[in-house]
Each structure stands twice: as structure tokens, then as C-alpha cells.
Amino acid sequence: MSLDPILQKETTPTTWDLTRDYHSFANSDEVQVTHLSLALIVDFDEQRLVGKATLSLHYLQEQVTELWLDTRELILLSVATLTGESLAYSLQETSAILGQKLVISLPNSQCDHICIHYKTSPEAQGLQWLTPEQTAGKQLPYLFSQSQPINARSWIPLQDTPKARITFDAKVQVPKGMRAVMSAMNHPEMPLDSIFSFQMEKPIPTHLMALAVGDLAFQAIGPRSGIYTEPSMLAAAACEFDDTEHMLDVAESLLGPYVWDRYDMIILPPSFPFGGMENPRLAFLTPTLIAGDKSLVSTVAHELAHSWTGNLVSNATWRDLWLNEGFTTYFTNRIVEAVYGKEQAELEWVIEFGRLKEEMTSLPKHRQTLPANVQEGDPNLAFNRFTYDKASMFVHDLEHRLGRSNFDQFLYRYVAHFAFKAITTEVFVEYARETLLKEHADRISETELLEWIYGEGLPAGYCGPTSSSLDKVDDELVCFLQGKVASRLTVKGWRVHHWQYFLTQLPEVLSQEQLMDLDETFLFTQSTNAEIACDWFRVAIRNHYDPVLPALSAYLVHIGRGKFVRPLYAELQIAGYHTELKDIYAKARPGYHPSIQVQLDKSLGF
Incomplete structure (x- = not known):
């Protein structure tokens, strides 16, 4: 199948020069x-x-x-x-x-x-x-x-x-x-x-x-890695991220030698707008990753994986961001599997798929291709879960079709071939034609490859990942919705990802009694895990569970990470908390990064 018909679904070739960066003069x-x-x-x-x-x-x-x-x-x-x-x-x-x-x-x-x-x-x-x-x-x-x-x-x-x-x-x-x-x-x-x-x-x-400039202390956590941060956070950060050197070894085994010499990290103040930023030799990280139990350190693995896909092989334009984030999200999962085990890797993959399905309900169909199509808009619009997670599902599917050994060989050669280069989606497609489509024609066709990249949504028949580890969560969720009180649910041994799954699978409408039962039993409103707190606040806002409002306000004032603040303000807006939203945003806005201020000012109408 030729490329042109699918390209015409995505954009008009006579309108856009797909080799040009429309976000630079x-x-x-x-x-x-x-x-x-x-x-x-x-x-x-x-x-x-x-x-x-x-x-x-x-x-x-x-x-x-x-x-x-x-x-x-x-x-x-x-x-x-x-x-x-x-x-x-x-x-x-x-x-x-x-x-x-x-x-x-x-x-x-x-x-x-x-x-x-x-x-x-x-x-x-x-x-x-x-x-x-x-x-x-x-x-x-x-x-x-x-x-x-x-x-x-x-x-x-x-x-x-x-x-x-x-x-x-x-x-x-x-x-x-x-x-x-x-x-x-x-x-x-x-x-x-x-x-x-x-x-x-x-x-x-x-x-x-x-x-970055500040009162910064340093502690080595390995021969090639260390932590910069404010002195009061240094011990906790060094303990949380002390597996980094192991992650480096795993990543090198998958993708080839680490060419940047050192992988240091800086833990920034809570206003940092991202989970992490892969700046070479000094990855920037949010302090919300310091959960005390290493449950959120996959972000460290993600920024490390960018050392190959993103820093070494780069997207040529912001339309092509999926080449960075999709491969990196996949590699993150491989690193997590090697360091923390298959169960945690599966859980994180299922959570990714859940985020993707949620994103698909609100993102227009024409924006559900892997190329972000932001040529005439704000490139920040490319940074959504769809760009990360659909692309990750695509790469996982390639691994499934080719087999891990064959796929690892393809990826190793891909990174080596394009090292220190910036490529477009179409360059990747042509490379795939000359490599995996020729070498593995019995396992994937060009039509299937192009449908993943240029097709809207997910390919027909794609089922997504599952994890038997979530069966116990599904069982307890059914029991709770059938009337079993929260204190009698069997939750011993649940990881953070089990709790995230439980909260995101709750129905849209819950009674005040059910919410109070959950909160009094599991203390969600007081959670110090930023991921769990955000998921709980979203459930509470939708159901007008007002006891969370003081804690929600404190959370939004203290944390400026876009992944958390954007959906929470959107939930407040949808639920009709207009006065509360205005009051919270007035207090929180001065502490947000300028880029987050611009985005929220626009979306909230301020």
C-alpha cells in the first residue's frame, strides 16, 4: 500500500512541508x-x-x-x-x-x-x-x-x-x-x-x-550517577533513586553504550511543570517522585531512556514527537521489568493503556494519529498522553509481532543508524520499509505499519495489555460496588499501581456514603503519594465530595506539575466549582512555571 492515501487523511501534502519545522523561524x-x-x-x-x-x-x-x-x-x-x-x-x-x-x-x-x-x-x-x-x-x-x-x-x-x-x-x-x-x-x-x-x-x-541555580548539594549514587538538590531533600532523593546505576546497565544492554559519560539528576522545587526532563548529563525531576517506596521511579527510567531515543535520535519537528516519547515509554517499561520485575512492568503498561483510552474519549479523531499535526498550533499540544501511550502501544505491538529477540536487534540498529540525527516520521517509515518490513514480512505488513502511524485511534482488533495482578483489584471493586464496606476489602499487599487502577476504575457516580467510607478507611485525602492523591481528588470532585477541598487547595498550591494540575482544574471547571477554582488558582498561580501559567490562563479563561 502506498503512503499517499493515508497521508491525505492526516494532512494535505501540498499544504504542509513535512520536513519543515513550522515552530522555528x-x-x-x-x-x-x-x-x-x-x-x-x-x-x-x-x-x-x-x-x-x-x-x-x-x-x-x-x-x-x-x-x-x-x-x-x-x-x-x-x-x-x-x-x-x-x-x-x-x-x-x-x-x-x-x-x-x-x-x-x-x-x-x-x-x-x-x-x-x-x-x-x-x-x-x-x-x-x-x-x-x-x-x-x-x-x-x-x-x-x-x-x-x-x-x-x-x-x-x-x-x-x-x-x-x-x-x-x-x-x-x-x-x-x-x-x-x-x-x-x-x-x-x-x-x-x-x-x-x-x-x-x-x-x-x-x-x-x-x-538551574540555587542552594544545591550533591551526592553520588553510583560511579556515573548522582543527585543535585536542596540539602533538605538530598538524603531522601539519594535513597529513592539509588537503583539508577542498575538502570543504566540495563539500558546499555538494550540500546548500546551510554554516550553522555554521566547521568546526574537534579530534584527541582515542586513548581517544575513536568515529571522529568531528559536534559543530557543532568535530568530534571519533580520532587513528587519521592514517594518513599520507589513506586514512582519509572520516571527516572523514562528520562534515562531518552538518552538514546530523544537525545541521541531526535524528532526533527514537534509533529514527530511520538518518535521520542513512544520509543522512550516502551524502553521505560523494559527497564522497569529488568529492575523491578514483570508484575510492576505489566501494571504500569496497563495503567498507560487506561490513560490512553481516557484520552481518546476527549481528543478529536483527526488528532489521534501518531504524528501530532500541530504545525499551525502550539507545540505544547503535542505533549499529551496520546502521543506517549499510543506510540508506546505501537512499539509494544512491534515487539509482540517480531518476537523480543528480533525486535531488540531492530531497535539496536535503529538507534545506531540515526545517532546524533533528527528524523521525521516519514524517514522512520522509509527505514522500516528497508529493514523490518523486508526482514519480517511474514509478521507485519506495510499496511499494518502505516495504519498504526497514520490511522486514527487504535487499529481494529488491537486488544491492549492485561495483567492478572489486577484480577484481585477487580474482585474487590465489584464487592465494594455491591455494598461491601471498605474496611472489609482485602487490599493487603497492593502496590501503588493497584490503588491507581482501583481509583480510575470507580464509576463516574458514587454516593457520599461510599466516598466517605473509602476516605475514612484508606485516608485518600491525606495521601502523600502525588499520583494517588490526584486520582482520588478527580473522583471526589466529580461527585462533589466537599471534604477534600482544603486538601485539594493545598495540593494545587504546593505542586505545579502539569500532569496533575491541568486535569484537576478541568475537573473543577466541569463540576461547577467556579468560585473555588478562582480562589485556588489565584493563590496557586504565582508559584507555577510560566509555561503552565500560559496554558491554564487560556484553558480556564483567565
Whole structure:
């Protein structure tokens, strides 16, 4: 079956150039920035970075007269050659989503370095500035970045596209007594004398540019791994994540050598908007993963797996995000199986499938393809459970069809073939045609492959994963709904994932008596596990179980992780808690990351 008919279902080839990154102004097909030399002064009083970015250029075409860069709300002070010759520049094409195109006139093709002096805005969407009161230690302020998908341009003028990889070096000046760390080689022995130097000699996509500054301590947890975080959280974090070195060994056995030298992690304040961010050599993680029982550490495995699928092999555009997240979500499950056992891996896979089915009830059918089709919209819309979990089901299905041994060989070769490259969906399809479709034609056809990728929803006949470990949960759920009191349910030995499954399988409508019984028996409202608390709050809000409101308010004020706050505010809105929502959001909003503020302001109508 040819590709064109299915492609026409998904988009119109004459309308979209599927090799182009529609979320970047950069003319990276004409001239490419290959190296960034960065000098930053961190000004907490003004909540600004004062920077100098020196860009090394490589010309792909002759007679290029302009360099186009991505910026957002940057204050430009000067643009010059390396020798100090001023260059003409202008800001053009302002877009609420993309920012502004910076057009720099190039004197000739021998101009191979551009120096830009600039300041960031206090409202930069890629930076969050925290007061001392918003940190665990309460003594020093804190700064951290979040560049993915297109927020690097709010703190560095660059070609902000995964198509154009860069190496970088940096010098960062911070107040004395504070530590700076970046997505580069970090040295915990460096004195806190206000100047920190960094080097990333391997080319990375710009959305992996990362910076954090604060009262940071370090503890090694293995020969290649360690934890940075505020001192009060260090012991708990090191204990929670002490299996990381084992995960590294497992991942290397599946995907090949780990090329980034070290896998350190930083546990950020609760306002960090994601579970994790795979910044190379320094994965950013939310403190909500510290549950005390290692029940949520699959996120560590996920960010580690990105070291191969995402950091080594990257999506060329945000339409192609599934190539990062689908393979990584699958690899996460393989790491969890090897480190924590088949039962936990199965449970997590079933939970993924449940999230996917829930997402499918609200996502329009035309957006239920693996390519995210966000070319003319906000690339943040690509970051939903559908992109992660349908793609993961696809990769699991490939393993099932080919057999694990054959599939592992395909994946190993795939990662090696595209190492340090950014690819589109169509490049992957062509690679699959030349490899697995030829070598395993008796197990998967091109029609089946394309239906997974370009078809809407799930392929006909796909059943999804199951786990016999959930049978006991189903039995107790039936008993409860038939009138058995919660205190007499048999729940001994249940893991966090059993409880998540129990809560997500409860019917939409429950009585106040049933909710009170569950809450008084299992203390869901007081749960310190962020995942269980979120699932319980959603059940409670739908059923107007008002005793949760004070705890819900405290939860939303304390935690800024988008996975939790977005659905909870949506539930409040649907359930008609308009006054409560407004009051909670007014208190919580100042502590949220700017990117989450923008998303919630829009969805909540503020």
C-alpha cells in the first residue's frame, strides 16, 4: 500500500512541508549554528539573565545574506562580528506562539561567528524565578529553565529547532554561595565562588539547553550517577533513586553504550511543570517522585531512556514527537521489568493503556494519529498522553509481532543508524520499509505499519495489555460496588499501581456514603503519594465530595506539575466549582512555571 492515501487523511501534502519545522523561524537549511559560546550573569533582583551568545556558523548554501534566529521577549543590546564590527539586525514576524524572528545581515560567507549581547525578560517563558520563601531551605532564591518545546528562545537567541544540533560551552556568574548546573558536564567539587564553567562537546537539540541555580548539594549514587538538590531533600532523593546505576546497565544492554559519560539528576522545587526532563548529563525531576517506596521511579527510567531515543535520535519537528516519547515509554517499561520485575512492568503498561483510552474519549479523531499535526498550533499540544501511550502501544505491538529477540536487534540498529540525527516520521517509515518490513514480512505488513502511524485511534482488533495482578483489584471493586464496606476489602499487599487502577476504575457516580467510607478507611485525602492523591481528588470532585477541598487547595498550591494540575482544574471547571477554582488558582498561580501559567490562563479563561 502506498503512503499517499493515508497521508491525505492526516494532512494535505501540498499544504504542509513535512520536513519543515513550522515552530522555528530559523533558516537552518541555509546556514546552521553549530556551536554556542554562552556567558550569563544571573540577576535575581531583576529576575533577568544578562547574556552574550557567540554563535559559530556553518554555511550550507552559497551567497547567504541573512541569519534568522528565534527569540521571545529578549532585549537585544548589540549584534556584531567576532572582531566587533556591528551588524544590522531587526525583529520581525511577531507571533504569540513562536515569539519573534531575529534577522541579522551577514557581511559575507566568511563571517563565521556572530556575537549577540542581550537581556531576558522577567516574564521569560523558559525561566522560573523563585523567592527564598518558595524553596525548601527558605534562605536563597532559585532559578531553573524549561526549554522544551520552544522556550530556549526566551533565554538564548538561537535556531530553536531540534533539526539543528549544537555543541556549547558556558560561563555562568551567580551570587556567591549558590551553585549553577547545566545540561553539560557538572563538577560538584567546584567552589561556590560565583563563577561556573561548563562544556557540552556532543551536539544536542536546543530544547535540551538547561540551567538551574540555587542552594544545591550533591551526592553520588553510583560511579556515573548522582543527585543535585536542596540539602533538605538530598538524603531522601539519594535513597529513592539509588537503583539508577542498575538502570543504566540495563539500558546499555538494550540500546548500546551510554554516550553522555554521566547521568546526574537534579530534584527541582515542586513548581517544575513536568515529571522529568531528559536534559543530557543532568535530568530534571519533580520532587513528587519521592514517594518513599520507589513506586514512582519509572520516571527516572523514562528520562534515562531518552538518552538514546530523544537525545541521541531526535524528532526533527514537534509533529514527530511520538518518535521520542513512544520509543522512550516502551524502553521505560523494559527497564522497569529488568529492575523491578514483570508484575510492576505489566501494571504500569496497563495503567498507560487506561490513560490512553481516557484520552481518546476527549481528543478529536483527526488528532489521534501518531504524528501530532500541530504545525499551525502550539507545540505544547503535542505533549499529551496520546502521543506517549499510543506510540508506546505501537512499539509494544512491534515487539509482540517480531518476537523480543528480533525486535531488540531492530531497535539496536535503529538507534545506531540515526545517532546524533533528527528524523521525521516519514524517514522512520522509509527505514522500516528497508529493514523490518523486508526482514519480517511474514509478521507485519506495510499496511499494518502505516495504519498504526497514520490511522486514527487504535487499529481494529488491537486488544491492549492485561495483567492478572489486577484480577484481585477487580474482585474487590465489584464487592465494594455491591455494598461491601471498605474496611472489609482485602487490599493487603497492593502496590501503588493497584490503588491507581482501583481509583480510575470507580464509576463516574458514587454516593457520599461510599466516598466517605473509602476516605475514612484508606485516608485518600491525606495521601502523600502525588499520583494517588490526584486520582482520588478527580473522583471526589466529580461527585462533589466537599471534604477534600482544603486538601485539594493545598495540593494545587504546593505542586505545579502539569500532569496533575491541568486535569484537576478541568475537573473543577466541569463540576461547577467556579468560585473555588478562582480562589485556588489565584493563590496557586504565582508559584507555577510560566509555561503552565500560559496554558491554564487560556484553558480556564483567565
